[in-house]
Amino acid sequence: MRLVLLAAMLAACTDTTTPVDTNEGELITTVELTFAPVGGGEDLVFTWGDPENDGDPAIDAIQLSDGVDYTLSVRFLDELASPAEDITEEVADEADEHQVFFTGDAVSGPASSAAGVLVHRYADTDMNGLPIGLDNEIDTDGTGTGTLTVTLRHLPPEGNAIVKVEGLAETVASEGFGGIGGDSDASVDFPVEVVAR
C-alpha cells in the first residue's frame, strides 16, 4: 500500500501548490468618471475603486459647480491586472450589448425621474442608434447633495432574444433594473455635492 500511496503522491501536480490569480479579463475593479467643463477648464476625475476586489472600496466624493455644464466620460478598469487593463474599449466594441445607466437621487434623466441636482443626457449611440453612456452631458441644476449610481449593464442576446432594445433607460426609471434583462458588470454609488460657483 505504501508503494501505491507513493505513486499517488508522485502523480500529484505542482499546480496545486502554486495558485495563481486569474480572472479571464472579465473583472472590473474601478469606475472612473471624468467631468470636463463645457466652457473650458480643468477636467475633474472621480473614481470608485476596489483594486483588491475584496469589497473594501475607496470612493471619491463628486464635487461640481452650480451653473456649469459638463461632458461626462466613463471608463472601466481592471486594476488587478498588471498593468491595469482598460475595459472601456471592449465595452465600446460591443456597444450593442452594453449600456451605462445613471440613477440615484442626485440625477434626473432618461433612467431617473428624481428631481436631482444633476441633469443627464446620453451623448453617444451604438450601431443601432441606441444610447451607450460612455459619453454623456451633465448639467448642474442648483446646489445640494445626493447619490449618483453608475451602472454598466451587460445585455447580450439570449438565444434569439435581443436584450438591448429601445427605451431601456426609461424602463429603469419606472421599474428599476429588474425591468430590463442582462446583468450588472458594475454598479457603484458616488456621493455628489453641487456647490455654488
Place this chain on the structure above:
Amino acid sequence: MWLWWAALALAEPTVGGEVVPAAETEPPVLLEQASLHYPESALAEGVHGSVTVRVHVGESGAVQDVSFVEGPEVFRLEALRAGRKLVFAPATRDGQPVPALIDVYFHFAPPEHDHPEPVYEIVVGADGDRLDTHARETLDEAVLDQSSGESLADTVEGVAGVELAGGAADTAKPIIRGQVERRLLLLYDGIRHESQKWGPDHAPEIDPFSAGSVSVVKGAAGVRYGPDAIGGVILVEPPAMRTERGVGGKALLMGAANGRKGYAALRLDVTPTDDLSLRVEGNLARSADRLAPDYVLGNTASRLLNLGAAAEWRPGSSVIKVAWRRYDLAAGIFYGITNSTPEDFGNQLERPLLADAWTSTYAIDRPRQSVTHDLFSARFEGHLGSYGDVAVTYAAQINHRQEFEQVRDTVEGPQYDFVLRTHSVDAAFTQHTHAFGHAAAEGGGGVQVSFQENVYRGLPLVPNYRSLSAGAHVWERLSFDHTAIEGGLRYDRVGRTAYLTESTWERHDRRGTLDGVSCTFVGEVAHCPRGFDMASASLGGLWQAVPDVVDVKLDLSTASRVPNTDEQWLNGSAPSFPVYALGTPDLSPETTWGVSPTVGLSLPWLDAEVGAYANLVQNYVLFAPERTEDGQLAFDTTIRGTFPRYRFDPVDALFYGADGRVDLAPQGLLGLTLSGSLVRAQELASGEHLIGIVGDRGRITGHLRPPDAGPMLDPWVDVSLSAIGKQARVDPALDFAPPPDGALLLGAALGVSVPTRAVDLDFGLEAVNLTNTRYREYTSLLRYYADMPGRDVRLRVGATF
C-alpha cells in the same frame, strides 16, 4: 413480498420465495433439494461461502437454466450443478403454471468430524434490504429501466424520504431525509464518488444506466461507508459481469416530448472463456431547452455522454477487475439565473423578464457548465484461507468542472475552472460466517487511504487544496433465530492544506476570518493546514417480532463529516446566488447522533415499511445571512452592487421526521401504493426552523396488472398523484422570497414485456405532470427564478439479449 431472515443457523433448509420479474405470480415451490457437495478445491482452506444463482423454472417445474449471480468463485460450479438438480412445483398465475425466474441461495460450510456431510442451506429470494439495520431500499434493474435517460437523483426520487434538489438544466441532486448532497455519500461499485458536490448546480456525475441496482441507505452510515455519510448513502452497483460463455447485453432508446430529448444506450457483455468477462457500454442523451407550462426555460439545453469499459479475470478462486468510466456533460444554465442585486432579484420573482422571447433550441449558450468525470479502478478479490475474503481496490478519479458566465466577446474560456484529482486505496476483509448452535457470527473490517488535490482557477471563489485521509473500521454481526445485532466502529483522520495566493490571504486577513488557522508563507503562497479527527460508531438491531410478517429494526449511529472547501474558504459571490459568501476556516467537523426505528409488515395483501428518525447534528454548518451586533443584516459593497453577506456558521440542529411506503394488494389485479415523508429541522438554541428543508410529501399510486395477452407479458398501468406540501415553517425574514405554494401533480405510466426468440423487448410510456400544472419546487435552484418544467411524455423501448 416474502421475508427472508438473517439467521444463518445450521437448521433445516428453508425456502421462501420471490419471483424476480413477475411479482404478481405465485412463486415456484421447492419440492426437492439437491445434494450439495463441498468442493474439494476448497477443502484445503475450509472456507465458508454464500452463493446466489438465478434459476429459470419452466411450466413443468423443471429447471430450464441456471445462471450465477454472486458468491465465491470456488463454489460457482457446484452451485450451478446443484441448481440444475433442484425440483420445483411451477409458478402459477390464476392457477395456471407459468415459467418464472427465482433466486436460490446456497450456503457452503466445510464438513466437520461430527458432520461428515457438508452443511448447506437454500433460501429463495434473499432480500438484502431486510438485513440492513438501517432503513434501506433497493431499486433493481427493472425499476431503473423505467427511469432510463434520467439523472441518478431523478432515479432515486421514488424512494420514500428521498427528494430532489433540481438544477437549472437536466441536472439534479438527491436529498435524503432533509440532508443535502454534501452530507451524503455516493458509492459507485464500492468507490466513493469524489466531485465538487457542494455547488447548487453540481449534479453527481454517475450514470444510472451503468447500474444493476441502486440502494438508498437512510440515516448516518459512516462506519461501513466512511465520513460524509452522515445523512445517508446511495450505493450504485454495476450489474454482475456475465460468467457464461457468449455474448449478451442490453439496448435502450428513449424519447421525451419536453425538451425533445433523445436518449440511446447500449451495453455489450462478452465472455470469451470461463474465466474472463468483458464489458463495454455507453449512452448519449441530448435535450433542447425545456418547457415550463407558460414559457420556455431559456438555455436549459444539455448534452450528456457516458462511456465505460470493464474486464474481469477469475484465475482460480480470485477475481481481478479493472474498469474505466467517463461522464461528459455540457449543459446550459438557465438565462434567468443572474447574479443580480437583491433589488433586481426581487423584481423577477414572479415571472422571468424575457420569458416570452425565449425559444427552445438544442444550442447551449453562456452561461453554461461543462463537466467531465473519469474513474479508473482496479480490484482484487481473494480468499484468506479459512479466515475470510479480502478485497483491495485502487481508484483514480479526475473531476473537471468549468463554468462559463455571459461575458464580453473578447473574453474566452471559463470563469470558474475546478480540477479535483483523487487517488484511493480501499482494503476490506470479510470474515466467514461462524456458527455457534443457533447463532451465527460474521464480520469484517477495512482500511481506506486517499489523496486528493483541488486546483481552482477563475474569479475569486475557493483556494487550491491537497488532502490526505486515512480511516479504519471494523464491524461484527450476530444472528440468532429471530434477531440479529450489528455493531461497528470507525476512525478517520483527514489532513488538508489550503494554498492561498497572497491577495486571497490578505482578503481573508482583512476580514478577520483567519482566526484559529495558522498559515505560513512559502514564497508568495500561504499554506494553511488543518487536521480533523473523527470517530464513527453504530449499533443496530433486527427483531422478527412475528416471523415472516412483522420485523422491527433499530439503528443507533454517530458519524462525522469534514467541512467542504467552500464552507471553510469561500470568499466571493456565488455564481448562481445573489449573495456574497464568506467561509469559516476554523470550522470543526459536523457530527450526527441518530436514532432510527423502522417497522416492516408483510402480508399477502399488504406490504409496508415505515421509519422514523431523530438526528442531532452538532456543529451543523448553517449557510445563513450574517447579522451585525445590533441584529441588522450585514452587507458587502462590491463593484457589482451591494449584496447581503452570508456566512457558514456552526449550530446544533435537530432533524426528525418519518417516511414510509404501504403497498395494498401488492400482487393483485388492482393495487395501491401510499408513500410519504415528513422532515423537521430546527436550530436547537433558538428553536427556529432551518431554511432549505423540504416540505411534506405524499404520493398515491394506483396499479393495474392485467393478465398476459398473447405475446405480451406482465402488462402494467400506474396512475399517481403526488402532493408537494408548502414549506411554511421557516421565518420569511431568512429568505429572499416566500416559499412557493404546494402543488398536486398527476402522472401515469404503462409498460409491457414481449419476449422473442432472440431478445426480450420491453416497452414503456410515461407521462409526468399530465395537467401541465405551474408550480415551484422549494429545494430547486430554479425556485427563485422560474416555474418547474411542465408536462412531459416519455416513450422507451428496451432490448435485453
